[in-house]
Amino acid sequence: MVTLKAVVESLLFASQKPLSLKEIGTALASAAEYFEEEPEAAFAKVNEAEIAESLHTLQNEYSELGRAFRLVEQVSGWVLASRSEYQVWVRQLFPEMRPTRLSAPALETLAIIAYRQPITKADVEAIRGVTVDGVMQKLLDGALVKITGRAEIPGRPLLYVTTQHFMEHFGLKNLDELPNASELREVSLPKAAATAETHPVTTVEASDSSNSKPENNENGEVEIVPGTDPKAN
Numbered sequence: 001m002v003t004l005k006a007v008v009e010s011l012l013f014a015s016q017k018p019l020s021l022k023e024i025g026t027a028l029a030s031a032a033e034y035f036e037e038e039p040e041a042a043f044a045k046v047n048e049a050e051i052a053e054s055l056h057t058l059q060n061e062y063s064e065l066g067r068a069f070r071l072v073e074q075v076s077g078w079v080l081a082s083r084s085e086y087q088v089w090v091r092q093l094f095p096e097m098r099p100t101r102l103s104a105p106a107l108e109t110l111a112i113i114a115y116r117q118p119i120t121k122a123d124v125e126a127i128r129g130v131t132v133d134g135v136m137q138k139l140l141d142g143a144l145v146k147i148t149g150r151a152e153i154p155g156r157p158l159l160y161v162t163t164q165h166f167m168e169h170f171g172l173k174n175l176d177e178l179p180n181a182s183e184l185r186e187v188s189l190p191k192a193a194a195t196a197e198t199h200p201v202t203t204v205e206a207s208d209s210s211n212s213k214p215e216n217n218e219n220g221e222v223e224i225v226p227g228t229d230p231k232a233n
Contacts, residue, residue, distance in 0.1 A: 018077030122192030
């Protein structure tokens with residue numbers, strides 16, 4: 001007999017992107033017309049709580065069985081992802097996909113933006129004590145941060161925030177999952193003088209990306225590696 005859990009699993013397996021509870025529910029409802037009076041037609045009436053229960057059941061089963069993949073909840077929905085310990089083999093399937101490397105300065109800048117967003121470039125520079133033009137451009141090019149508007153202060157400098165692409169790469173459902181988020185947001189940090197930013201940077205839209213795991217390489221940089229689960233250790 002076909003079960004709700006098995007149907008949900010088939011949708012996750014076939015999808016090329018994370019699926020939200022709403023998207024899974026829509027797929028179940030749309031398929032009802034093919035079953036008429038058959039028992040499977042009842043899946044069209046399940047609610048999001050029942051779908052979520054099936055997802056958590058699958059998540060636990062994969063963990064208990066020691067599968068090479070796991071079910072991960074991201075900011076945009078649920079997705080199947082290979083575990084990090086298998087990343088070396090998985091990467092051989094995608095030789096043309098070079099991992100994005102983040103230097104220590106880029107990671108520091110990204111962390112400041114993540115914890116203090118929205119934030120101006122001048123404030124980031126006041127905290128780091130150095131200019132960040134090149135680093136900011138790299139983060140924008142990698143779609144990890146974007147421009148969200150201008151601050152309501154003299155000069156109206158640009159404001160920067162992290163993107164959904166950033167959330168997916170680091171396996172976050174929301175910004176509160178950042179380590180020590182509440183404490184670090186309250187720490188007093190240097191502020192820049194209210195002057196206009198003279199080097200605005202073009203924003204880059206966040207692109208779709210599979211799950212990834214940050215990994216240190218021999219040069220001390222961090223690689224965002226395609227095809228692995230960013231939350232697995």
